[in-house]
Amino acid sequence: MSKSQRFINHFLSHRKVTEELVSKISKDHYEYNPTPTSMSTKELVIHMLTSFYRFAAFATQQTPKQLHEEDAEINITELAERYTKETVSLIETMSDEDFKTEIDVTHIIGVKLPAGQLLQLALDHEINHKGNLFVYVREMGHTDLPLFVNIG
Amino acid sequence: MSKSQRFINHFLSHRKVTEELVSKISKDHYEYNPTPTSMSTKELVIHMLTSFYRFAAFATQQTPKQLHEEDAEINITELAERYTKETVSLIETMSDEDFKTEIDVTHIIGVKLPAGQLLQLALDHEINHKGNLFVYVREMGHTDLPLFVNIG
Numbered sequence: 415m416s417k418s419q420r421f422i423n424h425f426l427s428h429r430k431v432t433e434e435l436v437s438k439i440s441k442d443h444y445e446y447n448p449t450p451t452s453m454s455t456k457e458l459v460i461h462m463l464t465s466f467y468r469f470a471a472f473a474t475q476q477t478p479k480q481l482h483e484e485d486a487e488i489n490i491t492e493l494a495e496r497y498t499k500e501t502v503s504l505i506e507t508m509s510d511e512d513f514k515t516e517i518d519v520t521h522i523i524g525v526k527l528p529a530g531q532l533l534q535l536a537l538d539h540e541i542n543h544k545g546n547l548f549v550y551v552r553e554m555g556h557t558d559l560p561l562f563v564n565i566g
Numbered sequence: 567m568s569k570s571q572r573f574i575n576h577f578l579s580h581r582k583v584t585e586e587l588v589s590k591i592s593k594d595h596y597e598y599n600p601t602p603t604s605m606s607t608k609e610l611v612i613h614m615l616t617s618f619y620r621f622a623a624f625a626t627q628q629t630p631k632q633l634h635e636e637d638a639e640i641n642i643t644e645l646a647e648r649y650t651k652e653t654v655s656l657i658e659t660m661s662d663e664d665f666k667t668e669i670d671v672t673h674i675i676g677v678k679l680p681a682g683q684l685l686q687l688a689l690d691h692e693i694n695h696k697g698n699l700f701v702y703v704r705e706m707g708h709t710d711l712p713l714f715v716n717i718g
Contacts, residue, residue: 424686
């Protein structure tokens with residue numbers, strides 16, 4: 415299996431869980447936040463989706479597209495589907511060799527990293543914030559929640 | 567760098583953040599839980615520490631030691647240090663070849679996995695629950711929180 419396919423499988427084993435959590439969130443909970451200093455639910459979900467997509471664009475040395483309007487009437491379930499599709503499309507273009515390409519992300523995180531490590535960081539970021547989202551969604555009253563990863 | 571050293575570095579880049587969060591939790595918050603169906607803070611931290619240690623024991627085909635008494639007067643900061651040390655000690659014993667050894671964990675997660683993938687699952691589990699813990703700790707009133715990973 416190619417490195418990109420293996421990484422996509424790992425990514426989707428978590429993103430599918432993110433999508434399942436997002437699908438439970440009704441519009442009246444979009445502004446929910448656990449504390450005044452927390453991101454709102456909508457902000458958190460958009461942060462997860464856009465961060466991974468941008469990290470994937472950096473890793474593949476592509477210019478990220480504008481995939482949504484900030485001021486539009488947003489449906490986060492649809493947004494998740496759109497960002498997942500575009501993120502996978504970027505990673506699919508990578509050869510095994512491309513995972514070793516050094517990427518300069520000093521302007522974001524202060525370091526240069528091989529593309530593979532940058533993608534790993536993107537995935538760790540997703541899992542971290544999905545861990546936040548689990549608490550948010552439970553606080554909204556949902557108790558029938560998926561396992562943190564889709565082992566499938 | 568050996569696979570075990572690379573994995574230990576990745577593990578510690580997250581575990582150090584777990585330890586920093588745990589060090590902020592005072593004893594009067596050990597029983598704090600965000601909702602009635604959530605794990606309490608103490609349960610969550612112990613679950614994170616013992617799960618990683620047991621996954622590492624499975625991955626290295628060692629019998630896990632009893633590292634604490636369930637009914638003891640527990641200090642979760644000290645417990646975190648102890649479990650981190652013992653978890654690293656187990657992983658340090660692994661050769662690059664050992665990462666390919668198939669481990670039967672059908673009794674826990676229903677699958678057989680190479681040891682390296684089992685350790686990856688353990689790390690994803692840690693990051694997920696650390697993501698939960700960030701929300702718990704913010705709800706306790708702490709707002710000066712570390713980045714989700716210690717990039718060093």
